[in-house]
Amino acid sequence: xxxxxxxxxxxxxxxxxxxxxxxxxxxxxxxxxxxxxxxxxxxxxxxxxxxxxxxxxxxxxxxxxxxxxxxxxxxxxxxxxxxxxxxxxxxxxxxxxxxxxxxxxxxxxxxxxxxxxxxxxxxxxxxxxxxxxxxxxxxxxxxxxxxxxxxxxxxxxxxxxxxxxxxxxxxxxxxxxxxxxxxxxxxxxxxxxxxxxxxxxxxxxxxxxxxxxxxxxxxxxxxxxxxxxxxxxxxxxxxxxxxxxxxxxxxxxxxxxxxxxxxxxxxxxxxxxxxxxxxxxxxxxxxxxxxxxxxxxxxxxxxxxxxxxxxx
Ligand SMILES: NCc1[nH]cc(CCC(=O)O)c1CC(=O)O
Numbered sequence: 001x002x003x004x005x006x007x008x009x010x011x012x013x014x015x016x017x018x019x020x021x022x023x024x025x026x027x028x029x030x031x032x033x034x035x036x037x038x039x040x041x042x043x044x045x046x047x048x049x050x051x052x053x054x055x056x057x058x059x060x061x062x063x064x065x066x067x068x069x070x071x072x073x074x075x076x077x078x079x080x081x082x083x084x085x086x087x088x089x090x091x092x093x094x095x096x097x098x099x100x101x102x103x104x105x106x107x108x109x110x111x112x113x114x115x116x117x118x119x120x121x122x123x124x125x126x127x128x129x130x131x132x133x134x135x136x137x138x139x140x141x142x143x144x145x146x147x148x149x150x151x152x153x154x155x156x157x158x159x160x161x162x163x164x165x166x167x168x169x170x171x172x173x174x175x176x177x178x179x180x181x182x183x184x185x186x187x188x189x190x191x192x193x194x195x196x197x198x199x200x201x202x203x204x205x206x207x208x209x210x211x212x213x214x215x216x217x218x219x220x221x222x223x224x225x226x227x228x229x230x231x232x233x234x235x236x237x238x239x240x241x242x243x244x245x246x247x248x249x250x251x252x253x254x255x256x257x258x259x260x261x262x263x264x265x266x267x268x269x270x271x272x273x274x275x276x277x278x279x280x281x282x283x284x285x286x287x288x289x290x291x292x293x294x295x296x297x298x299x300x301x302x303x304x305x306x307x308x309x310x311x312x
Contacts, residue, residue, distance in 0.1 A: 006034040006208075009062045009071030011041055013147050018172050019197055020075040023095070023215065032211055037071045043080075047145060049124055055082040063089065066200060072208060074200040078193035078224055079166075083232035092212035093199035094221040098168045100195035100245055102128060102188050104181040105155055105170075106162035111181040115139060115162060122154055122163040126271055130241040131188045132164065133273025152178055164188075168195035189243025189267045192227035196220055219248040222262055222288040229292025230266045234299065236308045241269040244292070248285060260285050266295050268304040277302045 006027060010020035017036060024034040043057035056063075058080040066074045066089065078094065104112055115121070117138030123129055129141045142160060144151055148169050154160045164183070170176050199215060201208045223246035230244045244266040251261045265280040279298045283291040296304075 006032055006073055007037045007071040008034050009037050009039050009065045009074045011044060011058060011062070012038040013044070014173050015148055015169050016075070016077070019077070022172075023073075023075055023197070023199060026215060027211070030211075030214060034073070037065070039065050039071070049143065049145065056080075063200070066202060072201060072205070073212065074198075076198040076200070078196040078198040079191045081193075081198055083228055088203050089200045090203040090205075090209050091198060092201045092209050093215035094217060094224055095197050095199065095215050096217040097196040097220045097223070098171045099182065100190045101167050101185065102164050102183045102190055102194075103167035103170060103179040104162055104164055104183055105152055105178045106180045107155055107158070109180050110162070112137070112183065112187065119161040120159075122151065122160040123165075125164075125191070126241045127191060127243055127269065128164045128188065130269035130271050130273055131243065131267075131276070133271075134269055134276045135187070135273075148173060148175070166190070166194050185243075185245050185265065189265060190245055192231045192242065192244040193224045196224050219260075219285075222285045223247060225288040226262055226264045226292040226295075227266075229289040230264075230296045230299070233293045233296030234268065234304060234308050236268075240308050241271055242308065243267045243269075246288070246292075249282070251282075262288055262291055264291050264295055266292075266299060268299055268307045270307045275307065277304050277307065 008020050008024050010016045020036050027034040039062050041058050041061040059076045062074045065071050119139050120142050121139045122142045122144030124143045124145050132139055151163050155163055167182055199212055226246040227244040231242055236242045246262055246264040248260050249263045250258055252258050261282050262285045263282045267276055267278045269276045279295055281295055
Protein backbone atom coordinates (compact mmCIF):
# COMPACT_ATOMS: atom_id res chain seq x y z
CA UNK A 1 0.00 0.00 0.00
CA UNK A 2 1.10 3.53 -0.67
CA UNK A 3 1.84 5.74 2.30
CA UNK A 4 -0.52 8.46 1.07
CA UNK A 5 -3.50 8.95 3.39
CA UNK A 6 -6.76 7.24 2.47
CA UNK A 7 -9.07 9.79 0.84
CA UNK A 8 -12.58 9.55 2.25
CA UNK A 9 -15.29 11.05 0.04
CA UNK A 10 -18.22 12.66 1.82
CA UNK A 11 -20.81 15.39 1.46
CA UNK A 12 -19.90 18.65 3.12
CA UNK A 13 -22.80 19.08 5.57
CA UNK A 14 -22.03 19.10 9.29
CA UNK A 15 -23.81 15.76 9.61
CA UNK A 16 -21.91 14.18 6.72
CA UNK A 17 -18.46 15.47 7.72
CA UNK A 18 -19.02 14.48 11.35
CA UNK A 19 -19.89 10.91 10.46
CA UNK A 20 -17.09 10.66 7.88
CA UNK A 21 -14.54 12.10 10.34
CA UNK A 22 -15.59 9.39 12.82
CA UNK A 23 -14.67 6.75 10.24
CA UNK A 24 -11.43 8.57 9.35
CA UNK A 25 -10.46 8.68 13.04
CA UNK A 26 -11.07 4.95 13.46
CA UNK A 27 -8.99 4.15 10.38
CA UNK A 28 -6.19 6.47 11.50
CA UNK A 29 -6.19 4.87 14.98
CA UNK A 30 -5.92 1.45 13.32
CA UNK A 31 -2.75 2.56 11.49
CA UNK A 32 -4.35 3.73 8.24
CA UNK A 33 -4.15 7.54 8.15
CA UNK A 34 -7.20 9.03 6.47
CA UNK A 35 -8.42 12.48 5.38
CA UNK A 36 -11.74 13.81 4.08
CA UNK A 37 -12.47 14.87 0.50
CA UNK A 38 -15.64 16.99 0.32
CA UNK A 39 -17.90 16.27 -2.64
CA UNK A 40 -20.90 18.39 -3.60
CA UNK A 41 -24.00 16.40 -4.60
CA UNK A 42 -27.22 17.40 -6.41
CA UNK A 43 -28.93 17.26 -3.03
CA UNK A 44 -26.59 19.99 -1.79
CA UNK A 45 -26.86 22.32 -4.78
CA UNK A 46 -30.63 22.03 -5.32
CA UNK A 47 -33.34 23.10 -2.90
CA UNK A 48 -36.09 21.23 -4.79
CA UNK A 49 -37.95 18.50 -2.90
CA UNK A 50 -35.87 15.32 -2.82
CA UNK A 51 -38.81 13.38 -4.29
CA UNK A 52 -38.50 15.59 -7.41
CA UNK A 53 -34.72 15.48 -7.88
CA UNK A 54 -34.81 11.66 -8.02
CA UNK A 55 -32.98 8.70 -6.54
CA UNK A 56 -29.36 9.02 -5.56
CA UNK A 57 -29.42 12.81 -5.09
CA UNK A 58 -27.02 12.65 -2.13
CA UNK A 59 -24.93 9.69 -3.30
CA UNK A 60 -24.40 9.65 -7.09
CA UNK A 61 -21.70 12.34 -7.19
CA UNK A 62 -19.76 10.61 -4.41
CA UNK A 63 -19.85 7.30 -6.28
CA UNK A 64 -18.63 9.03 -9.45
CA UNK A 65 -15.71 10.50 -7.48
CA UNK A 66 -14.91 7.01 -6.16
CA UNK A 67 -14.98 5.50 -9.65
CA UNK A 68 -12.83 8.37 -10.98
CA UNK A 69 -10.26 7.73 -8.24
CA UNK A 70 -10.83 11.15 -6.69
CA UNK A 71 -11.31 9.33 -3.39
CA UNK A 72 -10.60 5.81 -2.10
CA UNK A 73 -13.55 5.38 0.24
CA UNK A 74 -17.10 6.73 0.02
CA UNK A 75 -19.23 7.33 3.10
CA UNK A 76 -22.99 7.66 2.66
CA UNK A 77 -25.97 7.78 4.97
CA UNK A 78 -27.11 4.29 4.03
CA UNK A 79 -30.76 5.26 3.67
CA UNK A 80 -29.84 7.72 0.89
CA UNK A 81 -28.47 4.94 -1.35
CA UNK A 82 -30.64 3.63 -4.20
CA UNK A 83 -31.39 -0.11 -3.87
CA UNK A 84 -29.90 -0.93 -7.29
CA UNK A 85 -26.73 -3.05 -6.86
CA UNK A 86 -23.43 -1.60 -8.15
CA UNK A 87 -21.19 -4.62 -8.89
CA UNK A 88 -18.00 -2.55 -9.36
CA UNK A 89 -18.34 -1.11 -5.82
CA UNK A 90 -17.94 -3.07 -2.58
CA UNK A 91 -20.08 -2.41 0.50
CA UNK A 92 -16.89 -2.82 2.48
CA UNK A 93 -18.33 -1.98 5.92
CA UNK A 94 -21.62 -1.25 7.61
CA UNK A 95 -20.58 0.16 11.01
CA UNK A 96 -22.75 -0.16 14.13
CA UNK A 97 -25.82 1.97 13.56
CA UNK A 98 -27.05 4.66 15.92
CA UNK A 99 -30.69 4.94 17.03
CA UNK A 100 -32.78 4.38 13.89
CA UNK A 101 -35.92 6.08 15.24
CA UNK A 102 -37.41 9.32 14.00
CA UNK A 103 -37.43 12.20 16.45
CA UNK A 104 -40.01 14.87 17.15
CA UNK A 105 -38.59 18.31 17.86
CA UNK A 106 -41.39 20.56 19.06
CA UNK A 107 -41.71 23.90 20.79
CA UNK A 108 -42.57 23.81 24.48
CA UNK A 109 -41.45 20.17 24.76
CA UNK A 110 -44.76 18.72 23.60
CA UNK A 111 -44.82 15.04 22.58
CA UNK A 112 -46.79 13.93 19.50
CA UNK A 113 -49.94 13.08 21.43
CA UNK A 114 -49.98 16.56 23.02
CA UNK A 115 -49.79 18.59 19.80
CA UNK A 116 -53.12 20.35 19.35
CA UNK A 117 -55.06 19.75 16.10
CA UNK A 118 -53.88 22.17 13.42
CA UNK A 119 -50.28 22.15 14.65
CA UNK A 120 -47.83 22.76 11.81
CA UNK A 121 -45.38 19.87 11.54
CA UNK A 122 -42.50 20.05 9.05
CA UNK A 123 -41.30 17.09 7.02
CA UNK A 124 -40.71 16.52 3.32
CA UNK A 125 -40.56 12.77 3.69
CA UNK A 126 -43.69 11.10 2.25
CA UNK A 127 -43.08 8.24 4.70
CA UNK A 128 -43.15 10.54 7.71
CA UNK A 129 -46.03 12.62 6.37
CA UNK A 130 -48.16 9.55 5.65
CA UNK A 131 -47.56 8.01 9.07
CA UNK A 132 -48.21 11.34 10.82
CA UNK A 133 -51.50 11.77 8.95
CA UNK A 134 -52.50 8.18 9.79
CA UNK A 135 -52.34 9.05 13.50
CA UNK A 136 -55.49 11.10 13.04
CA UNK A 137 -54.28 13.95 15.24
CA UNK A 138 -55.28 16.65 12.76
CA UNK A 139 -51.69 17.76 12.24
CA UNK A 140 -50.92 20.03 9.27
CA UNK A 141 -47.88 18.72 7.39
CA UNK A 142 -45.58 21.34 5.86
CA UNK A 143 -42.62 20.83 3.48
CA UNK A 144 -39.17 21.00 5.05
CA UNK A 145 -35.72 20.84 3.50
CA UNK A 146 -32.24 22.08 4.21
CA UNK A 147 -29.62 21.06 6.72
CA UNK A 148 -30.50 19.94 10.24
CA UNK A 149 -29.71 23.30 11.84
CA UNK A 150 -32.05 25.19 9.53
CA UNK A 151 -34.79 22.60 10.13
CA UNK A 152 -34.48 22.98 13.90
CA UNK A 153 -34.40 26.75 13.42
CA UNK A 154 -37.93 26.69 11.98
CA UNK A 155 -39.22 25.42 15.33
CA UNK A 156 -37.12 27.86 17.32
CA UNK A 157 -38.31 30.87 15.27
CA UNK A 158 -41.97 29.86 15.45
CA UNK A 159 -42.47 29.16 11.74
CA UNK A 160 -43.45 25.58 12.60
CA UNK A 161 -44.77 23.96 15.78
CA UNK A 162 -42.63 20.86 15.30
CA UNK A 163 -40.44 18.98 12.86
CA UNK A 164 -39.72 15.28 12.47
CA UNK A 165 -36.14 14.31 11.60
CA UNK A 166 -33.93 11.24 11.98
CA UNK A 167 -32.78 11.00 15.59
CA UNK A 168 -29.46 9.66 14.26
CA UNK A 169 -28.67 12.99 12.62
CA UNK A 170 -29.13 14.81 15.92
CA UNK A 171 -27.04 12.21 17.74
CA UNK A 172 -24.21 12.71 15.26
CA UNK A 173 -24.16 16.51 15.48
CA UNK A 174 -24.59 16.48 19.26
CA UNK A 175 -28.10 17.96 19.33
CA UNK A 176 -30.11 15.26 21.14
CA UNK A 177 -31.05 18.01 23.60
CA UNK A 178 -33.51 19.23 20.95
CA UNK A 179 -35.45 15.93 20.85
CA UNK A 180 -38.84 16.08 22.57
CA UNK A 181 -39.83 12.51 21.65
CA UNK A 182 -37.98 9.56 20.15
CA UNK A 183 -40.91 8.21 18.18
CA UNK A 184 -41.59 4.55 18.89
CA UNK A 185 -41.55 2.39 15.74
CA UNK A 186 -45.08 1.21 16.57
CA UNK A 187 -46.15 4.82 15.91
CA UNK A 188 -43.74 5.58 13.06
CA UNK A 189 -41.49 3.08 11.30
CA UNK A 190 -38.18 4.65 10.27
CA UNK A 191 -36.78 4.62 6.73
CA UNK A 192 -34.98 1.40 5.81
CA UNK A 193 -31.31 1.74 6.92
CA UNK A 194 -31.94 4.96 8.86
CA UNK A 195 -29.12 5.60 11.34
CA UNK A 196 -26.66 3.37 9.45
CA UNK A 197 -23.63 4.31 7.35
CA UNK A 198 -22.49 2.73 4.10
CA UNK A 199 -18.70 2.50 3.63
CA UNK A 200 -17.88 1.76 0.00
CA UNK A 201 -14.71 1.29 -2.01
CA UNK A 202 -13.90 0.05 -5.49
CA UNK A 203 -14.52 -3.71 -5.58
CA UNK A 204 -11.12 -4.38 -7.18
CA UNK A 205 -9.28 -2.63 -4.32
CA UNK A 206 -8.80 -5.90 -2.44
CA UNK A 207 -6.47 -4.63 0.26
CA UNK A 208 -8.80 -1.75 1.11
CA UNK A 209 -11.80 -4.13 1.21
CA UNK A 210 -9.88 -6.09 3.86
CA UNK A 211 -8.91 -2.99 5.88
CA UNK A 212 -12.43 -1.53 5.86
CA UNK A 213 -13.95 -4.88 6.93
CA UNK A 214 -12.62 -4.13 10.42
CA UNK A 215 -15.28 -1.39 10.68
CA UNK A 216 -18.16 -3.76 9.90
CA UNK A 217 -20.87 -4.67 12.39
CA UNK A 218 -22.53 -7.89 11.17
CA UNK A 219 -25.75 -7.28 13.16
CA UNK A 220 -26.24 -3.84 11.60
CA UNK A 221 -25.43 -5.23 8.17
CA UNK A 222 -28.03 -7.99 8.57
CA UNK A 223 -30.69 -5.53 9.79
CA UNK A 224 -30.02 -3.13 6.92
CA UNK A 225 -30.01 -5.97 4.36
CA UNK A 226 -33.45 -7.08 5.56
CA UNK A 227 -34.90 -3.55 5.62
CA UNK A 228 -33.56 -2.67 2.18
CA UNK A 229 -34.77 -5.96 0.70
CA UNK A 230 -38.29 -4.83 1.63
CA UNK A 231 -37.76 -1.57 -0.28
CA UNK A 232 -36.15 -3.25 -3.29
CA UNK A 233 -38.88 -5.89 -3.56
CA UNK A 234 -41.57 -3.23 -3.37
CA UNK A 235 -39.62 -1.39 -6.11
CA UNK A 236 -39.86 1.71 -4.00
CA UNK A 237 -37.18 4.37 -3.64
CA UNK A 238 -35.85 6.38 -0.74
CA UNK A 239 -38.80 8.78 -0.92
CA UNK A 240 -41.53 6.09 -0.90
CA UNK A 241 -43.93 5.86 2.05
CA UNK A 242 -42.22 2.67 3.22
CA UNK A 243 -40.89 2.14 6.75
CA UNK A 244 -38.92 -0.84 8.04
CA UNK A 245 -36.92 -1.78 11.09
CA UNK A 246 -34.99 -4.97 11.85
CA UNK A 247 -33.27 -5.94 15.07
CA UNK A 248 -31.17 -8.91 16.08
CA UNK A 249 -33.01 -10.50 19.03
CA UNK A 250 -32.14 -13.43 21.28
CA UNK A 251 -34.24 -16.58 21.01
CA UNK A 252 -34.10 -19.83 22.97
CA UNK A 253 -34.77 -23.30 21.60
CA UNK A 254 -36.24 -26.33 23.40
CA UNK A 255 -32.80 -27.43 24.67
CA UNK A 256 -32.30 -24.06 26.35
CA UNK A 257 -29.77 -23.03 23.70
CA UNK A 258 -29.71 -19.27 23.10
CA UNK A 259 -29.36 -18.11 19.51
CA UNK A 260 -29.75 -14.90 17.52
CA UNK A 261 -32.63 -14.19 15.18
CA UNK A 262 -33.60 -11.24 13.07
CA UNK A 263 -36.92 -9.55 13.83
CA UNK A 264 -38.28 -7.40 11.00
CA UNK A 265 -41.28 -5.05 10.86
CA UNK A 266 -42.38 -3.03 7.85
CA UNK A 267 -45.22 -0.79 6.76
CA UNK A 268 -46.47 0.92 3.63
CA UNK A 269 -48.70 3.95 4.10
CA UNK A 270 -51.07 5.83 1.82
CA UNK A 271 -49.75 9.39 1.46
CA UNK A 272 -53.04 10.82 2.76
CA UNK A 273 -52.80 8.59 5.82
CA UNK A 274 -56.04 6.78 5.01
CA UNK A 275 -54.41 3.36 5.14
CA UNK A 276 -51.31 1.70 6.64
CA UNK A 277 -50.43 -1.88 5.72
CA UNK A 278 -48.16 -3.60 8.26
CA UNK A 279 -46.47 -6.97 8.53
CA UNK A 280 -43.69 -8.53 10.58
CA UNK A 281 -41.68 -11.71 10.83
CA UNK A 282 -38.71 -13.30 12.57
CA UNK A 283 -36.09 -15.47 10.84
CA UNK A 284 -32.46 -16.57 10.71
CA UNK A 285 -29.90 -13.73 10.70
CA UNK A 286 -28.07 -15.40 7.78
CA UNK A 287 -31.22 -15.10 5.67
CA UNK A 288 -31.75 -11.36 6.20
CA UNK A 289 -32.39 -10.47 2.57
CA UNK A 290 -34.83 -13.38 2.09
CA UNK A 291 -36.68 -12.30 5.23
CA UNK A 292 -37.14 -8.83 3.76
CA UNK A 293 -38.17 -10.19 0.39
CA UNK A 294 -40.75 -12.50 1.95
CA UNK A 295 -42.13 -9.71 4.11
CA UNK A 296 -42.45 -7.44 1.06
CA UNK A 297 -44.30 -10.22 -0.78
CA UNK A 298 -46.73 -10.37 2.12
CA UNK A 299 -47.20 -6.58 2.02
CA UNK A 300 -47.89 -6.80 -1.72
CA UNK A 301 -50.49 -9.52 -1.11
CA UNK A 302 -52.12 -7.16 1.37
CA UNK A 303 -52.36 -4.44 -1.32
CA UNK A 304 -49.12 -2.46 -0.89
CA UNK A 305 -48.54 -1.85 -4.63
CA UNK A 306 -51.34 0.71 -4.85
CA UNK A 307 -49.84 2.69 -1.96
CA UNK A 308 -46.19 2.63 -3.14
CA UNK A 309 -47.18 3.84 -6.59
CA UNK A 310 -50.68 5.38 -6.57
CA UNK A 311 -50.63 5.49 -10.39
CA UNK A 312 -50.53 1.69 -10.63
N1 LIG B 1 -31.08 12.85 3.29
C1 LIG B 1 -31.70 12.90 4.48
C2 LIG B 1 -30.97 12.19 5.55
N2 LIG B 1 -30.15 11.15 5.30
C3 LIG B 1 -29.71 10.65 6.49
C4 LIG B 1 -30.27 11.43 7.49
C5 LIG B 1 -30.15 11.25 8.93
C6 LIG B 1 -29.15 10.33 9.49
C7 LIG B 1 -29.27 8.87 9.17
O1 LIG B 1 -30.35 8.30 8.92
O2 LIG B 1 -28.21 8.24 9.23
C8 LIG B 1 -31.04 12.41 6.90
C9 LIG B 1 -31.78 13.48 7.57
C10 LIG B 1 -33.13 13.08 8.10
O3 LIG B 1 -33.75 12.13 7.60
O4 LIG B 1 -33.64 13.75 9.01
